[in-house]
Amino acid sequence: MTAGATQARGTARAGAARAGAARAGGGRRRASHSLEAVIGEAVALLDEAGEPALTFRALAARLGGGVASIYWYVANKDELLDRATDHVLAGVLVDTEGFTGSPDPIDDLRAIAVSLFGTIVERPWLAAYFMRDTATQPNGLLLYERMGQQVLRLGLTPRQSFHAVSAVLGFVIGIAADLGQQPPQEVLDGKVTRDDFLARYAAEWRALDPAAYPFLHVVVDEFADHDDADQFRAGLDLLLAGLRLQAQNPD
Amino acid sequence: MTAGATQARGTARAGAARAGAARAGGGRRRASHSLEAVIGEAVALLDEAGEPALTFRALAARLGGGVASIYWYVANKDELLDRATDHVLAGVLVDTEGFTGSPDPIDDLRAIAVSLFGTIVERPWLAAYFMRDTATQPNGLLLYERMGQQVLRLGLTPRQSFHAVSAVLGFVIGIAADLGQQPPQEVLDGKVTRDDFLARYAAEWRALDPAAYPFLHVVVDEFADHDDADQFRAGLDLLLAGLRLQAQNPD
DNA sequence: CTATGTTATCGAACGTCGTTCGAGAATCGA
DNA sequence: TCGATTCTCGAACGACGTTCGATAACATAG
Secondary structure: OOOOOOOOOOOOOOOOOOOOOOOOOOOOOOOOOOHHHHHHHHHHHHHHHOHHHOOHHHHHHHHOOOOHHHHHOOOOHHHHHHHHHHHHHHHHHHHOOOOOOOOOHHHHHHHHHHHHHHHHHOOHHHHHHHOOOOOOOHHHHHHHHHHHHHHHOOOOOHHHHHHHHHHHHHHHHHHHHHHOOOOOOHHHHOOOOHHHHHHHHHHHHHOOOOOOOHHHHHHHHHHHOOOHHHHHHHHHHHHHHHHHHHHHOOO | OOOOOOOOOOOOOOOOOOOOOOOOOOOOOOOOOOHHHHHHHHHHHHHHHOHHHOOHHHHHHHHOOOOHHHHHOOOOHHHHHHHHHHHHHHHHHHHOOOOOOOOOHHHHHHHHHHHHHHHHHOOHHHHHHHOOOOOOOHHHHHHHHHHHHHHHOOOOOHHHHHHHHHHHHHHHHHHHHHHOOOOOOHHHHOOOOHHHHHHHHHHHHHOOOOOOOHHHHHHHHHHHOOOHHHHHHHHHHHHHHHHHHHHHOOO
16 A cells, blocks of 8 residues: 555455355354445435434444444445435436437426436435535436436527526425425324324414415415325426426527 | 423523623623524524534534533524524525515515525525425425415415425525535635636536537536526526416416 | 522533544455 | 455544533522
């Protein structure tokens, strides 16, 4: 370690991922990890118990090894989260592979956005760490590019295209982050249903002065039994309608 | 403290905020705080050095007191951040007070959204903690209501109105969170300008294969000298154009 | 002025977290 | 067989959020 490049961390030379605990024959001495196992377990931990559950100690316990071992694969927690994000995004890329050839580019754009939304909304931790470099992680850049290619087909100016993709991507992240934010009891404990949870808020809204909060009283019934996916799709359609309008009437 | 209600924390009975260090005459013995001072210094700390700078110890040092004193005003760090968020939102409410009487409701909605965006984008910490109950904190609810009242004037159905306001609010938060995310050097050290920062990313984009990343190569010039506010306004106009279309052509 | 109860401050400690360090086990190439 | 590399891990460090109990400052009643 004198002057060479930085340590080639985590590049398991043997190729295949090794996630086993120890040798088959001898008594188990040391655990054996792999970058894939580390990231995979990190994602599982985040999915199961949320962001604060991902600690190096919990992850090490899950891997059956020591805490410091993880630092051979990732430099710090930021990189761990970056790689976890990228790992999930890879799944979105696979899911949206076919959404590129419709006659209507906006249909493709919508399909990609809906798929991305579905992935984020069931992973509240992802929203917060997604925007910490939308297009720095390789798969994030690929997703950005894939959405952009649909917009290119609309024949807008480069500036309009740039704004359009940023708008759609920001919208997806913003709504998903907002919606994937609810329950301390419901999902984790399962004692309170989602309807009860919404009903409790709706009751608070109804208790407010109708003269001071006319809008809340108009929409409280909609709020009480709204569906997250419907809400997202309705907003996305507004945005895409504006985009289609721009494509039809160039300034 | 036998059976009464919970302790009435932080309600400084004397009314006026006391932020002084100690008595005027005698040697200083103890610091004297107030809820306003605690929240104000917390916001200042967040604004100056970002989210990780807000620690109870740093805040206590800034207030010239002990760490445990802060716990008399807030129950935990979550409440501290909730109150800090609400404190900033109060400023937005003041700024948008006049944006309610235009002939075109969409103009009002746009003005409120732009004002909120401006506030969030210069406070990256706010985006992450804003969505942790968009409408639970009192001022957040008021802002939601104010935007909703403009939408009401469009004469949409309750469901459409509900979706429209959620879409605009989510869009603002999503874009602001995405954009307020950049520099470890620029703002903090001041060594690298924003243009240099963008140019570095642009160079990376240009180094990619044009056949695999056609969209990135089309928009890289726009990206290299884009303005955050312009980008936001362009996306918002797309969304509002879609909303206007819906108001004109009811389904 | 003294006594008493409430309001508010704070030093010290606890447990957990991310991170570092160095020893040493496992593996590979020659 | 042996040296170099790759990888694991126990132990420690400092910083963090939070709690507890002692006690100072203040308001009021007698």
